[in-house]
Amino acid sequence: MPEAKITIRDLYLRYSDGKEALKHISLDIQPNAITVVFGPAGGGKSSLLKVLNRLIDLSDVEEMSGEVRMGKLDILERGLDVVGLRRRIGVVFSRPIPLPLTIFQNISFGLEVAGMRDKDELRARVEKALKQAVLWEEIYDRLDDPAASLSGGQQQRLCLARVLALEPEVIMLDEPTSALDPVSTAKIEEFLQEAKKDYTILLAPHNQQQAARMSDYAAFFLQGELVEYAGGSDMFMNPKDKRSQDYVQGRFG
């Protein structure tokens, strides 16, 4: 096994309403692979993703402890440069949320706030990102239109593109296809399969089929516990834990 991209040790998270969302999780996330984080609602999948790029800072948290590292970087450190972290770990949300700006500006936003000023450079990066997200062909002639004028599927690929534009190391996707039709879903899945050679990908899947289809590794979360962590095929063909067995075979959830 190659060295893990992100190591999580004994991660514990409790929101200020007393809800324990993550109960002492330990997990190694492998580079250049798709790690699927799945399980029934409320299991803590989104919470885990929020911790990894510190979007959790926007929530009311009572206690967060343990250790999360990406290389030398201590992700839970208090004085961490969270802005830098978020550029390295991008996230796509379950619902397409284009910023109320133009298509171009949606993608250039992350670059501009990072200090990129050069117009040509911005243009090149925007184009590259749109091509990566397989969106360029459809919209290259209306980059200055409002992003809201795109279809839902296009919007979600735009959201993907603006993450890619930052050239992150890790891409997290939280049920990215839950609001999309099958064709748009297929486009995104196709992209992910292609992209894993360059990125570390974390995916909270939209359903079991997607989980099984996409996973190189899979982590099963149940009420804040990491029940089982295994290679994708092992998890879905031959789960070890009784609870993951039941869930994978559709006996509860």
Add this chain to the structure above:
Amino acid sequence: MIEYPQYKKPFYALSKQNSQKVGFSFIRLITLVTILPILGIIAYIVFKGAGSITWEFLTAMPSDGMRAGGILPAIVGTFYLMIGTAIFSIPLGIAAGIYLSEYAADNRWTRLIRIAIVSLAGVPSVVYGLFGLGLFVLFFKFGISILSASLTLSIMTLPVIISTTEESLRSVPYRFRVVGVSLGGTQWQTIRRVILPQALPGIVTGIILGLERAVGETAPILFTGATFFLPHLPGSPMDATMALPYHIYVISTQVPGMPSGIQYGTVLVLLAFVLGMNLIASLIRSRARARRQW
């Protein structure tokens, strides 16, 4: 066929439907009584004042103890006061609105700020005048001046600008903030590039309405900056100034033998000033609403 005697309700016992009809008519009447006087007043002022509005009236100095000539110094003075008020109240009000909407935690200090804003909004205008006299005119020794009056009006206008700014910012969906931050924007970058532009029309509307009120106020400038008569235009912020509202007060109560044409003309100018601002504010608001993407 047998004719049954029909039960007839006495005329005063209204059915449910009829009592609703009567009730609605009553409410409509009340609304008319509320609205008509204002429309009547505006129409009356336009009718009586329009004849006096000439180029000379708007651009000449008053003459013959203000009984003739124009009202230029009052117009210019009101304009200066508006600018002065805008300079102080807009940056401070917007910043405070941003603070309350984006930065403030839900704690005791924030609640205290809110109480302070509510209190400021309720302070009677004449009390603002006293305060301005005490602080700016006498303590800071700015004297009776445009500066003192503008500062006084600014503080009076502040709560309006703060509240509308906060409200407009809050109406921008939270998810945009999350996205902005997730893309590596700092909180301020996200606010400035994404949230503020969306809230801007609402903020501008609030500013205009706040300034509209400031422009029409008399009591706060009575002892801080307004003067009865000025034979020239104010030359610096340290000069006292004439102003439309105060001028109206003066020519309708203090100067005997004022020709009513000049009185109504002056009132019409102030009214046009204020209603014009109101109109601009509504236009901005309705255009922004039509364009909004969320």
Add this chain to the structure above:
Amino acid sequence: MKRSERFIANSIKIAGSSSILFILLIFFFLVKEGLPALGEVSFKNLFSLRWYPIEELFGILPLISGSLVVTLTSILIALPLGVGTAIYIGEIAPKKIKEILKPTVEIMAGIPSVVLGFIGIQALSPFLRTFLNLPTGLTALSGAILLALIAIPSIVSIAEDALYAVPNSYRDASYALGATQWQTIWGVVMPSARSGLMTAVMLGIGRSLGETMAVMMVTGNAATSFAGLKSIIMPVRTMTATIASEMGEVASSSVHYHVLFFIGIILFIFSLIINISSSSLQGKTKQEKGQVVS
């Protein structure tokens, strides 16, 4: 980058807290200039029935009663009109009419009080004098009517918000029980909107109590002592009008000057009580954060 971010956040925080500073400053300067009055004028004099500053008679009771008479009368007029109009706009009016009425009410709010005062002098007072056959038209009633015009817009808009906040499910439940719209308005909507309507009334009172120019121009400015119901058709002098009309003529730091500031303190405290208590009646709005990551 990080330092500028912190600088901006800190500036915004300071601006956010400025309201607290201002309200304290207002209080401080009122007290600084007004409290000496208590040392210079005997209690007996200050709370006597005679306001005659030239002879060092500083009885503020007639001024307080003048303010109360005018304010209460104005609320008696403004309340039914304002709430009725709000009911019409919020519950009854077809959409088109609503879209005309709302801006009209806003325009009403924008009319400067000095303009209303002017109309009061020109039209209202002469009318009331002949209509009620009074020796003078400059009475508490004239002031109260103008004040009602000033208070109505705020009453309408707050009352309308209160009605709007009543969930539609309440109305539906009432219709399901066979109630008419009229019965629903009185039986269900109004009671549910009670605290909002209370707020509307209190803020209306606040507006009226603090209003200066319109009142000063039409109430005749005689410091009469309270004479029961008859006070309504007699000239009166309110606290605000007293400050506004006399402050310009007193030497600063004279006894009279201090007493005028002392009246300012009273007004300030009244307004604080009204505004803070009515804002605590109102529920606060919090931004819905929503689920972005879920």
